[in-house]
Amino acid sequence: MTAEATDSPASLYGVVSLVLGAVALVAAVFVGYAGVAIPLLCGSLAVTFATLGLVKRSNRGQCVIGLVTGGLAVLWLVLFLAAFGG
Structure with missing residues:
Protein backbone atom coordinates (compact mmCIF):
# COMPACT_ATOMS: atom_id res chain seq x y z
CA MET A 1 0.00 0.00 0.00
CA THR A 2 1.40 3.39 -0.94
CA ALA A 3 1.09 6.61 1.00
CA GLU A 4 0.85 8.74 -2.12
CA VAL A 31 -30.44 37.31 -18.26
CA GLY A 32 -33.81 39.00 -17.76
CA TYR A 33 -34.71 36.47 -15.09
CA ALA A 34 -31.31 35.57 -13.68
CA GLY A 35 -29.77 39.03 -13.55
CA VAL A 36 -26.35 40.13 -14.64
CA ALA A 37 -24.23 38.91 -11.73
CA ILE A 38 -24.79 35.16 -12.08
CA PRO A 39 -23.60 34.74 -15.70
CA LEU A 40 -20.75 37.19 -15.22
CA LEU A 41 -19.47 35.49 -12.06
CA CYS A 42 -19.95 31.92 -13.28
CA GLY A 43 -18.50 32.68 -16.71
CA SER A 44 -15.43 34.35 -15.24
CA LEU A 45 -14.85 31.48 -12.84
CA ALA A 46 -15.34 28.94 -15.64
CA VAL A 47 -12.70 30.67 -17.76
CA THR A 48 -10.33 30.87 -14.78
CA PHE A 49 -10.69 27.21 -13.80
CA ALA A 50 -10.46 26.08 -17.43
CA THR A 51 -7.23 28.00 -17.87
CA LEU A 52 -5.81 26.50 -14.70
CA GLY A 53 -6.85 23.04 -15.84
CA LEU A 54 -5.24 23.50 -19.25
CA VAL A 55 -2.02 24.62 -17.59
CA LYS A 56 -2.06 21.56 -15.29
CA ARG A 57 -2.95 19.32 -18.29
CA SER A 58 -5.83 17.57 -16.55
CA ASN A 59 -9.16 16.78 -18.24
CA ARG A 60 -8.32 18.88 -21.28
CA GLY A 61 -11.59 18.18 -23.10
CA GLN A 62 -13.70 19.34 -20.20
CA CYS A 63 -11.49 22.38 -19.72
CA VAL A 64 -11.86 23.39 -23.36
CA ILE A 65 -15.63 23.04 -23.22
CA GLY A 66 -15.73 25.02 -19.96
CA LEU A 67 -13.52 27.71 -21.49
CA VAL A 68 -15.73 28.01 -24.56
CA THR A 69 -19.06 28.06 -22.69
CA GLY A 70 -17.79 30.47 -20.03
CA GLY A 71 -16.30 32.75 -22.65
CA LEU A 72 -19.48 32.68 -24.72
CA ALA A 73 -21.56 33.54 -21.68
CA VAL A 74 -19.41 36.54 -20.79
CA LEU A 75 -19.29 37.66 -24.43
CA TRP A 76 -23.07 37.27 -24.79
CA LEU A 77 -23.60 39.30 -21.62
CA VAL A 78 -21.26 42.10 -22.73
CA LEU A 79 -22.89 42.29 -26.16
CA PHE A 80 -26.36 42.21 -24.60
CA LEU A 81 -25.53 45.04 -22.23
CA ALA A 82 -23.91 47.06 -25.02
CA ALA A 83 -26.97 46.67 -27.23
CA PHE A 84 -29.76 47.15 -24.70
CA GLY A 85 -28.15 48.94 -21.76
CA GLY A 86 -27.86 52.53 -22.18
Whole structure:
Protein backbone atom coordinates (compact mmCIF):
# COMPACT_ATOMS: atom_id res chain seq x y z
CA MET A 1 0.00 0.00 0.00
CA THR A 2 1.40 3.39 -0.94
CA ALA A 3 1.09 6.61 1.00
CA GLU A 4 0.85 8.74 -2.12
CA ALA A 5 -2.47 10.14 -3.24
CA THR A 6 -3.18 9.71 -6.94
CA ASP A 7 -5.97 12.27 -7.02
CA SER A 8 -5.48 15.95 -6.39
CA PRO A 9 -7.81 18.93 -6.26
CA ALA A 10 -6.35 20.01 -9.60
CA SER A 11 -8.11 17.08 -11.28
CA LEU A 12 -11.45 18.81 -10.65
CA TYR A 13 -10.67 21.92 -12.70
CA GLY A 14 -12.25 20.42 -15.82
CA VAL A 15 -15.45 19.35 -14.11
CA VAL A 16 -15.88 22.65 -12.28
CA SER A 17 -15.21 24.74 -15.38
CA LEU A 18 -17.65 22.64 -17.41
CA VAL A 19 -20.45 22.99 -14.86
CA LEU A 20 -19.84 26.69 -14.26
CA GLY A 21 -19.67 27.33 -18.01
CA ALA A 22 -22.99 25.58 -18.59
CA VAL A 23 -24.63 27.47 -15.71
CA ALA A 24 -23.23 30.75 -17.02
CA LEU A 25 -24.43 30.11 -20.56
CA VAL A 26 -27.95 29.22 -19.45
CA ALA A 27 -28.06 32.20 -17.10
CA ALA A 28 -26.78 34.50 -19.86
CA VAL A 29 -29.57 33.42 -22.19
CA PHE A 30 -32.13 34.12 -19.47
CA VAL A 31 -30.44 37.31 -18.26
CA GLY A 32 -33.81 39.00 -17.76
CA TYR A 33 -34.71 36.47 -15.09
CA ALA A 34 -31.31 35.57 -13.68
CA GLY A 35 -29.77 39.03 -13.55
CA VAL A 36 -26.35 40.13 -14.64
CA ALA A 37 -24.23 38.91 -11.73
CA ILE A 38 -24.79 35.16 -12.08
CA PRO A 39 -23.60 34.74 -15.70
CA LEU A 40 -20.75 37.19 -15.22
CA LEU A 41 -19.47 35.49 -12.06
CA CYS A 42 -19.95 31.92 -13.28
CA GLY A 43 -18.50 32.68 -16.71
CA SER A 44 -15.43 34.35 -15.24
CA LEU A 45 -14.85 31.48 -12.84
CA ALA A 46 -15.34 28.94 -15.64
CA VAL A 47 -12.70 30.67 -17.76
CA THR A 48 -10.33 30.87 -14.78
CA PHE A 49 -10.69 27.21 -13.80
CA ALA A 50 -10.46 26.08 -17.43
CA THR A 51 -7.23 28.00 -17.87
CA LEU A 52 -5.81 26.50 -14.70
CA GLY A 53 -6.85 23.04 -15.84
CA LEU A 54 -5.24 23.50 -19.25
CA VAL A 55 -2.02 24.62 -17.59
CA LYS A 56 -2.06 21.56 -15.29
CA ARG A 57 -2.95 19.32 -18.29
CA SER A 58 -5.83 17.57 -16.55
CA ASN A 59 -9.16 16.78 -18.24
CA ARG A 60 -8.32 18.88 -21.28
CA GLY A 61 -11.59 18.18 -23.10
CA GLN A 62 -13.70 19.34 -20.20
CA CYS A 63 -11.49 22.38 -19.72
CA VAL A 64 -11.86 23.39 -23.36
CA ILE A 65 -15.63 23.04 -23.22
CA GLY A 66 -15.73 25.02 -19.96
CA LEU A 67 -13.52 27.71 -21.49
CA VAL A 68 -15.73 28.01 -24.56
CA THR A 69 -19.06 28.06 -22.69
CA GLY A 70 -17.79 30.47 -20.03
CA GLY A 71 -16.30 32.75 -22.65
CA LEU A 72 -19.48 32.68 -24.72
CA ALA A 73 -21.56 33.54 -21.68
CA VAL A 74 -19.41 36.54 -20.79
CA LEU A 75 -19.29 37.66 -24.43
CA TRP A 76 -23.07 37.27 -24.79
CA LEU A 77 -23.60 39.30 -21.62
CA VAL A 78 -21.26 42.10 -22.73
CA LEU A 79 -22.89 42.29 -26.16
CA PHE A 80 -26.36 42.21 -24.60
CA LEU A 81 -25.53 45.04 -22.23
CA ALA A 82 -23.91 47.06 -25.02
CA ALA A 83 -26.97 46.67 -27.23
CA PHE A 84 -29.76 47.15 -24.70
CA GLY A 85 -28.15 48.94 -21.76
CA GLY A 86 -27.86 52.53 -22.18
